[in-house]
Amino acid sequence: MLAPFALCGCSGVQSALDPAGDESAIVANLFWVMVIGGAFIWIGVIGTLLFAISRRERPVSDAGAGRLILWGGAVFPSVTLLFLLAFALWLMPGLRPFATPADASMTVEVTGKQFWWQVAYRLPDGSRVAAANEVRLPVGKRVEFALESDDVIHSFWIPALGGKMDMIPGRRNRLSLLATKAGTFRAPCAEYCGTSHALMAFSAVAMEPSDFDAWLAAQAEPAAGVSGEGREAFLRNGCGACHRVDGTEANATIGPDLSHVGSRKTIGAGILPNTEAAIASFIANPGAIKPDAKMPAFGALPAAEIDAMAAWLKGLE
Amino acid sequence: MIRLLPREVESLWTLFTAPIVWALHFLICYVGAAIYCAKPGLLGLDFAAVRLGIGIVTALALALILLSTLLAWRQWGFGTYDPPHDDATAHSRRRFQGFATLLLSGLSFVAVIFVALPAVFLTECLR
Ligand SMILES: [Cu+2]
Numbered sequence: 001m002l003a004p005f006a007l008c009g010c011s012g013v014q015s016a017l018d019p020a021g022d023e024s025a026i027v028a029n030l031f032w033v034m035v036i037g038g039a040f041i042w043i044g045v046i047g048t049l050l051f052a053i054s055r056r057e058r059p060v061s062d063a064g065a066g067r068l069i070l071w072g073g074a075v076f077p078s079v080t081l082l083f084l085l086a087f088a089l090w091l092m093p094g095l096r097p098f099a100t101p102a103d104a105s106m107t108v109e110v111t112g113k114q115f116w117w118q119v120a121y122r123l124p125d126g127s128r129v130a131a132a133n134e135v136r137l138p139v140g141k142r143v144e145f146a147l148e149s150d151d152v153i154h155s156f157w158i159p160a161l162g163g164k165m166d167m168i169p170g171r172r173n174r175l176s177l178l179a180t181k182a183g184t185f186r187a188p189c190a191e192y193c194g195t196s197h198a199l200m201a202f203s204a205v206a207m208e209p210s211d212f213d214a215w216l217a218a219q220a221e222p223a224a225g226v227s228g229e230g231r232e233a234f235l236r237n238g239c240g241a242c243h244r245v246d247g248t249e250a251n252a253t254i255g256p257d258l259s260h261v262g263s264r265k266t267i268g269a270g271i272l273p274n275t276e277a278a279i280a281s282f283i284a285n286p287g288a289i290k291p292d293a294k295m296p297a298f299g300a301l302p303a304a305e306i307d308a309m310a311a312w313l314k315g316l317e
Numbered sequence: 318m319i320r321l322l323p324r325e326v327e328s329l330w331t332l333f334t335a336p337i338v339w340a341l342h343f344l345i346c347y348v349g350a351a352i353y354c355a356k357p358g359l360l361g362l363d364f365a366a367v368r369l370g371i372g373i374v375t376a377l378a379l380a381l382i383l384l385s386t387l388l389a390w391r392q393w394g395f396g397t398y399d400p401p402h403d404d405a406t407a408h409s410r411r412r413f414q415g416f417a418t419l420l421l422s423g424l425s426f427v428a429v430i431f432v433a434l435p436a437v438f439l440t441e442c443l444r
Contacts, residue, residue: 062399078427085431089438096443 013186016159020181020206023162026091033087041080048072095163097142097176108135109146112154112167114193115200115290116256116269121216129220130244132256133269136205138212139182145175155191158204164190179206184265195292201270222247223260223316230312233305237298245316255295263317268293280310331392332418334385335425342378343432346371354442368436375433382426389418 012018019025060068111118121129135158137143147156149167156175157164160183165175189200207215226247234240240250246259261267264274268290272278282289283306284299298306352359353367390396392415402413 066399074423082427082430082434085434086438089435092435092438093440 013184014159014188018160020179020183020185021158021161022178022180023095023097024160025180026094027163030088030091034084037080037084097178105141105143107144107146108137109148110135110156110167112147112149112151112156112189112193114151114292114294115189115196117200117202118150118253118256121219123216127220129216130246130253130257131219131260132258133202133266134205134264135187135202136207136212136215137177137179138209139179139206141209142176142178145177147173147175152193153191154189154193154200156187157190158185158187160185161204161206166191182206182208186270188270196290199269199271199290201266203265203270205265219260223262225262225312225315225317226259228312228315230308230310230315233309234312237301237305237309239309242295258313259316261316262314274314276307276310276314279313280306283309329414331385331388332414332421335382335418335422338378338381338385339425339428339432342374342429345374346432346436350436350442357442364441368440371433371436375429375436378429379426382422382429386419386422386426389415389422391415393419 016024017028017031019028105124107122109118109120109122117133117135119131119133119135121131123129145156145165147165147167148171149169151169153169154167155164156167158177161179162175162177165173167173183206185204185206187202187204189197191197193200223246226245231245231248234245235248235250240248240252242252242255243258244251244253245257250258256269261279262274266272267274267278268282268286272282272289280303284301285297286293286295287297349370350367353362353364393412394415398412400413400416402409402416
């Protein structure tokens with residue numbers, strides 16, 4: 001009866017047991033070997049216990065007990081642990097492979113902030129494409145991540161693709177991932193970072209390489225809808241003091257880059273669906289959606305103005 | 318060879334020989350690897366040299382622990398007496414101490430192998 005509940009952790013957009021990448025496949029493999037090995041040992045221990053209980057009336061000799069302790073209590077655990085340790089260590093180089101400069105076609109810089117993610121794609125030609133709250137990567141190509149933090153410790157973790165890596169202020173940690181299956185995955189912040197830590201996530205999208213290239217090229221340009229209605233209100237209300245929208249004078253980096261916010265999977269770093277209504281409610285009162293969010297509430301503005309900005313932002317694809 | 322070592326060396330100190338070797342081996346391996354990985358250019362060595370170094374230190378540590386095991390085995394009386402050695406006599410005390418040393422040596426031997434095992438598989442630092 002409990003099985004369905006136990007198994008629902010084994011698949012889905014945020015499961016390390018439903019691997020879509022090289023590293024996560026190794027982690028899943030290690031997990032199953034340990035679980036199954038542990039199950040056998042548990043059965044052995046319980047079996048011995050039941051056996052001992054059933055023989056209560058006929059105790060074994062001192063020498064027999066000594067032999068049992070030596071083999072069952074010392075030799076067997078040492079040898080088993082040796083093999084398990086060797087197996088895990090043998091997997092390790094594959095868990096943290098570092099892209100050599102030759103095969104790292106691209107470095108993705110991700111900076112953790114309370115409570116969102118700044119993203120920048122650094123291409124071999126030196127150009128830089130800014131984004132936020134979403135990471136895309138081509139299937140079958142090793143991507144190198146450079147992970148930093150601006151405030152407190154965060155942790156970068158795309159369970160479906162690989163292990164986690166902390167983002168530590170003042171350090172630049174490296175991680176490389178290889179996606180093997182296309183798909184959209186959820187990536188939560190994996191280190192408590194403040195009140196809205198649990199509301200800090202991003203979507204990781206693994207795409208076919210040609211789709212990825214087209215997507216990245218589009219990201220490097222202003223969105224088509226950038227001159228639309230709502231732009232005026234956005235600039236007039238000072239949103240540009242914190243946000244950047246490519247194609248306008250808004251060019252700040254205190255908040256997420258909004259140049260292509262309309263095409264993101266989610267709003268507010270993985271917590272709201274990307275709809276006009278959600279964007280409008282976020283603008284009106286970010287703190288109600290994400291306690292302690294570092295964006296002021298604009299609920300005092302006329303609703304029509306908020307809706308216009310939301311519609312414009314949703315159009316930035 | 319076991320005859321060459323005087324029985325007088327068997328003291329409470331020999332009880333700690335193996336764990337101390339384990340501790341030193343642990344420190345040398347971890348501190349050495351940490352320094353190498355933080356300052357790779359320090360001695361102009363590559364990681365293979367670090368692994369070889371760990372291998373040599375490990376062989377040395379295991380040899381020392383083996384020696385301690387032999388001494389303990391002798392002190393215990395080569396297994397002719399069975400535990401628990403809990404009589405209030407000097408003889409029983411010696412056997413007890415020998416047996417305890419023997420067990421600690423076994424533990425340290427396994428631990429040293431576990432500590433060194435990563436060097437068999439890891440071929441570079443995480444940077
Ligand atoms: Cu965080």
